[in-house]
Amino acid sequence: MSEEHQVTTTHNGRVTMQQVAAEAGVSVSTVSKVINGRYGVASETSEHVNAVISRLGYEASLVARSLRNTRTNVIGLLVMDFEPFSTEVLKGAADAIRGSGFELVAYSAGGGVDDHIGWESRALSRVMGTLVDGAVLVTPTVTDVRHTGPVVAVDPHTGRSSLPTVTSDNLQGGRLAVDHLLGLGHRRIGMITGRPDLSSAELREQGYRDAHAAAGVPVDESLLVLGGYDPEQAREASRTLLTMAEPPSAIFAANDISALATLEVAAELGIDVPGRLSVVGFDNIPESALADPPLTTVQQPMRQLGHDAVAMLIALISGAEIEDTHLTLETTMVARGSSAAVGR
Amino acid sequence: MSEEHQVTTTHNGRVTMQQVAAEAGVSVSTVSKVINGRYGVASETSEHVNAVISRLGYEASLVARSLRNTRTNVIGLLVMDFEPFSTEVLKGAADAIRGSGFELVAYSAGGGVDDHIGWESRALSRVMGTLVDGAVLVTPTVTDVRHTGPVVAVDPHTGRSSLPTVTSDNLQGGRLAVDHLLGLGHRRIGMITGRPDLSSAELREQGYRDAHAAAGVPVDESLLVLGGYDPEQAREASRTLLTMAEPPSAIFAANDISALATLEVAAELGIDVPGRLSVVGFDNIPESALADPPLTTVQQPMRQLGHDAVAMLIALISGAEIEDTHLTLETTMVARGSSAAVGR
DNA sequence: ATCGATGTGGAAAACGTTATCGACAACGAT
DNA sequence: ATCGTTGTCGATAACGTTTTCCACATCGAT
Numbered sequence: 001m002s003e004e005h006q007v008t009t010t011h012n013g014r015v016t017m018q019q020v021a022a023e024a025g026v027s028v029s030t031v032s033k034v035i036n037g038r039y040g041v042a043s044e045t046s047e048h049v050n051a052v053i054s055r056l057g058y059e060a061s062l063v064a065r066s067l068r069n070t071r072t073n074v075i076g077l078l079v080m081d082f083e084p085f086s087t088e089v090l091k092g093a094a095d096a097i098r099g100s101g102f103e104l105v106a107y108s109a110g111g112g113v114d115d116h117i118g119w120e121s122r123a124l125s126r127v128m129g130t131l132v133d134g135a136v137l138v139t140p141t142v143t144d145v146r147h148t149g150p151v152v153a154v155d156p157h158t159g160r161s162s163l164p165t166v167t168s169d170n171l172q173g174g175r176l177a178v179d180h181l182l183g184l185g186h187r188r189i190g191m192i193t194g195r196p197d198l199s200s201a202e203l204r205e206q207g208y209r210d211a212h213a214a215a216g217v218p219v220d221e222s223l224l225v226l227g228g229y230d231p232e233q234a235r236e237a238s239r240t241l242l243t244m245a246e247p248p249s250a251i252f253a254a255n256d257i258s259a260l261a262t263l264e265v266a267a268e269l270g271i272d273v274p275g276r277l278s279v280v281g282f283d284n285i286p287e288s289a290l291a292d293p294p295l296t297t298v299q300q301p302m303r304q305l306g307h308d309a310v311a312m313l314i315a316l317i318s319g320a321e322i323e324d325t326h327l328t329l330e331t332t333m334v335a336r337g338s339s340a341a342v343g344r
Numbered sequence: 345m346s347e348e349h350q351v352t353t354t355h356n357g358r359v360t361m362q363q364v365a366a367e368a369g370v371s372v373s374t375v376s377k378v379i380n381g382r383y384g385v386a387s388e389t390s391e392h393v394n395a396v397i398s399r400l401g402y403e404a405s406l407v408a409r410s411l412r413n414t415r416t417n418v419i420g421l422l423v424m425d426f427e428p429f430s431t432e433v434l435k436g437a438a439d440a441i442r443g444s445g446f447e448l449v450a451y452s453a454g455g456g457v458d459d460h461i462g463w464e465s466r467a468l469s470r471v472m473g474t475l476v477d478g479a480v481l482v483t484p485t486v487t488d489v490r491h492t493g494p495v496v497a498v499d500p501h502t503g504r505s506s507l508p509t510v511t512s513d514n515l516q517g518g519r520l521a522v523d524h525l526l527g528l529g530h531r532r533i534g535m536i537t538g539r540p541d542l543s544s545a546e547l548r549e550q551g552y553r554d555a556h557a558a559a560g561v562p563v564d565e566s567l568l569v570l571g572g573y574d575p576e577q578a579r580e581a582s583r584t585l586l587t588m589a590e591p592p593s594a595i596f597a598a599n600d601i602s603a604l605a606t607l608e609v610a611a612e613l614g615i616d617v618p619g620r621l622s623v624v625g626f627d628n629i630p631e632s633a634l635a636d637p638p639l640t641t642v643q644q645p646m647r648q649l650g651h652d653a654v655a656m657l658i659a660l661i662s663g664a665e666i667e668d669t670h671l672t673l674e675t676t677m678v679a680r681g682s683s684a685a686v687g688r
Numbered sequence: 689a690t691c692g693a694t695g696t697g698g699a700a701a702a703c704g705t706t707a708t709c710g711a712c713a714a715c716g717a718t
Numbered sequence: 719a720t721c722g723t724t725g726t727c728g729a730t731a732a733c734g735t736t737t738t739c740c741a742c743a744t745c746g747a748t
Contacts, residue, residue: 014474014704016703016704016705017704017705018704026727026728027727027728027729028704028705028706028728029706029707029727029728029729029730030726030727030728032705032706032707033706033727036706038706038707040725040726040727041725041726041727042725042726042727045726045727057469059469059470060704060705061411061474061703061704061705062470062471062474062475063407063410063411063474063475063703063704063705064411064474064703064704064705064706064733065704065705065706066407066705066733067405067407067408067411067703067704067705067733067734067735068704068705068706068707068732068733069705069706069733070733081438082431082434082435082438087426087431087435090426090431091426091431094425094426094452097452103451104451104452105449105450105451106449106450106452107447107448107449108438108441108448108450125401125403126403126406127406130358130405130406130407130408130734131406131407131475286630289633289634290633290634358734360733360734360735361734361735362734370697370698371697371698371699372698372734372735372736373697373698373699373700373736373737374696374697374698376735376736376737377697377736377737380736382736382737384695384696384697385696385697386695386696386697389696389697404734404735405733405734405735407733407734407735408703408733408734408735408736409734409735409736410703410735411702411703411704411705411733411734411735412702412703412734412735412736412737413703413735413736414703474704
């Protein structure tokens, strides 16, 4: 018996197309055709080659294939870190990828996050066009990115950006929160505002104003205090509001972090929540459900963000011309224990 | 001025090494040497080439590089789906990857999960040796996998497996839970057991027995009822236990899912928890903290699992011979409102 | 002047695929 | 008999890197 047919594995341990061809007694061209179902191979040989393939357990090298073709059928999702927000987005993205013919891989910047600025650009240019056909960028604040290919940003804060974006409707969310409080009878509503450089903060504040305007309630400017999305600063702001001569009966914080700080300050001052003070936050982070009392807040549709981002990305990759590349998704109220009717 | 230096981009939009070489007036070999810091190129030309590289924004194609080299310096993490458990593991893995020189990518099976059996094998053989140097497998139950390279499984259930495994100590966790109840004075402790085919269930039950033995409390076999990790079956089991002639004062469920079912049944029957019945679960899923009352449970060190799995994988990739390839990590008690001293 | 060192650069093969194109046989039609 | 036609298959050139090896020049020493 000839030992010619002996399968010699590569140093890698992988079976290569060469080996399949040799074992089947045909050329690599033929094997390739069989695999890709190209026309021009007798059904007889096709079956034989397939038999050899499964016997040897051959799997095509994705790397070689990607080098030859330009498409990889993989889309990447880049996150700075796996915190709750990006994790939820990731889940939504995973849902959307089903049956699309694409695969999803998630990259964390973790590897070498020496300087935060520009990591997106670098990570992107590394993978784009070689490992993935397009990318979803999940980032706290989008710095502008020179992109080599289709990119969609999921960004809770920036809003408008030069690249296609899916974001949640911060304006509507702010309105929702304040409408909720107005509906409970509150008329003096304080607000702890967010980071002034982020459009999300600006929009949430605008929502606060719009809700007041729509209800015909004048805004007392002294009730808006800067919290900067920062717990310490928010604590300070809460103290300012709650020790006023005529303190508000409710506080809308631009951020759950800030809202939780407000709850702490209220507890320190012996102010009962929601008896004497209602508090509403924004984001619905996991801690909020566990707070005492559980925090009423505005929920961002995080999974939906991920879902719509990959849907949009796939459309872009397929060469479709999208009319509006800025999607904003609606937020929802999550009413919990920290808000109640005024003067109860 | 000559237009020779005009940069012609590929169809891909990427700058290639050819273009850099042409622009710099050297050969591709030289460019490659400069990039990889090989010996044999004058510092003068080196600087010049580097200047051209940054001017053109060149980034090496990872695909081509991977095809040539056998190492990719990427490790993959395969999950069936992004549920809470695998997500936490992922976070731990991301932590462990920092500064290791590797990058982490996460694959979800989502793409084509037509048949669940064997998806691990197929996904693995697709990426292994071409896209990644090794993989961490996060899977509900490890089916044995023919692996082409270094693989570490993170498996909450199977325990012993042919491949290197990181798992949590189910035996110790079971003891912990029952010790907690014994410490509260309970002497008749029911158990809702898990799926009999999983070693995790077996070990948790053994922990139950060990704790009893250590405390010198005899085990009443009629207090062990099969729950099978399934909510409906667990509900049934709870009813059986709570309607006995001499019902237990506490129940240890092999699973948070089962424990929550027990809470529901107790509520239906008008049994006060923790007044007349203490309940302890296992896993600490997110819902448990939100249950009424919040569930006392045993927490698996999920992040640590991920962390140790990549640490082990990196060691394996580096060719280290590991003495013990089966790591089991300790669990911890999370005491919440569903357990209290007996007969309070 | 000639010979080896030494320093610098490029040509070419290889990694594992896929696509193009041509070779060759078989065969029915003229 | 000759000529397209059709069906089957294989050689070969890419894709963008890295590495090995060879060529050439310069220079100090005999």
